[in-house]
Amino acid sequence: YYDVTPQGNFEGKNILHRPLPDEAVAGRLGIDVATLRATIERAKTKLYAHRAKRVPPLTDTKVLAAWNGLTISAFARGAFVLDVPRYRERAIRAGRFLLDRMYAGGRLMRSFKDGAAKQAGFLNDYVFVAEAFLDLYEVTFEPAWLTKAIALQDVLEAHFRDAKGGGWFLTSDEHESLLFREKPAYDGAIPSGNAAIVLNLLRLYEFTTEDRYRQRAEETLGFLSGMLEQSPTSLPRALCGLDFLLDRAKEIVLVEPAGGGDLEPFLAQLRSRFLPNRILVAVREGKPLEALAATVPLVAGKIAQEGQVTAYVCEAGRCELPTTDPAIFVRQLEAQKKKSSSPSGQ
Structure with missing residues (x-):
């Protein structure tokens, strides 16, 4: 089970490891898997008691x-x-x-x-x-x-x-x-x-x-x-x-209506795409947005259109038309991606 041999399995010593799954070991021994596992559990108790007699290795706890x-x-x-x-x-x-x-x-x-x-x-x-x-x-x-x-x-x-x-x-x-x-x-x-x-x-x-x-x-x-x-x-x-x-880094802003909204349809689209050169901001309309604008000026003046989560895809502070549709959001991401990968986009 642990590949222990008289000659050792590593430089004359035995290092306990499991080279085979339980089903294969049980088949070789002619016993069922449940019996094998019960036997191993009993053996582990004895093994642990014996190893506890050793001086334990130093551990770094910082x-x-x-x-x-x-x-x-x-x-x-x-x-x-x-x-x-x-x-x-x-x-x-x-x-x-x-x-x-x-x-x-x-x-x-x-x-x-x-x-x-x-x-x-x-x-x-x-x-x-x-x-x-x-x-x-x-x-x-x-x-x-x-x-x-x-x-x-x-x-x-x-x-x-x-x-x-x-x-x-x-x-x-x-x-x-x-x-x-x-x-x-x-x-x-x-x-x-x-x-x-x-x-x-x-x-x-x-x-x-x-x-x-x-x-x-x-x-x-x-x-x-x-x-x-x-x-x-x-x-x-x-x-x-x-x-x-x-690159032309992407600046992505998601604005929730004051009463809250579901960001997930937009975040799910971001998860499925490799966009390493971007920042992501999500904020709720009203005081949270006003407060954040002091640190992230990009969000200033942005709104949640028609009471829905609204996405803004920007580069260098210049944004595509805001959208409440995740499908349009994806097209904007892909369009920006194509521009940044073209020779004129460098």
Whole structure:
């Protein structure tokens, strides 16, 4: 059942694993599957008791902001694309943990263990958590996530940016004094902060229309340009940002009537299409829209026509005719997509 042999199944040792399904093992032993499984359950109890006598391996129980940021993004994007509510809830819960336990006084901490947050955040912590909050906004449409992403980028601007040489330092100017402040410029097991921040900046530019974000993105790509020319595959996340910059990013706004409406017919169409270079905003008419317009000017003046959810597909702030019909919405997305993929659209 576990492929245990006298000679061992790996370098003279036995590593327990299941190479065959229960039905095949039961057939070889001449017993029914129920009997096999009952026997294995009894054996597991004895096996666990014996293994408990060993010194257990050390476990790493700290919570890292950067890794949680990556995980939140994965859950948030998975929730949107696959329409799995539990992924959305996990992303929200982890995001709230970071805000409640690892963010204070406008600063993000790097790790959390034994009930306490420790060590000032590094570049990757701020960048990945800001990205996570942008992703959370686009799956919850709660403006607080967008506001926090902007706040994290403000800290990066004030304390991590290399104004003279371009790019972003690994540590802030509030960290202890170092002989040399590194600026990571290659993607490894996880993306580098300098590569990942490009897409954050461009998304913030599309949301806010503040040109400083676009300028910083272009500055960062300039800093990375040598590596991108010599070894572009070492910076795949930066290439995603470059693609966003060269494309005509889609700005999609869904406006609900004041009494509420069903966004799902429009969201379902977005889920079924690969549109990486876009931002997505959904807001209800009235005070919520007026409040959001202070941060996302694109929504100003937009209405829910005829008391129905209304979609606006835009590029550079210029929108197609608003529509309440998901079929027309799809045609507008496809038309915009064709324009952005044509030579004249670059």
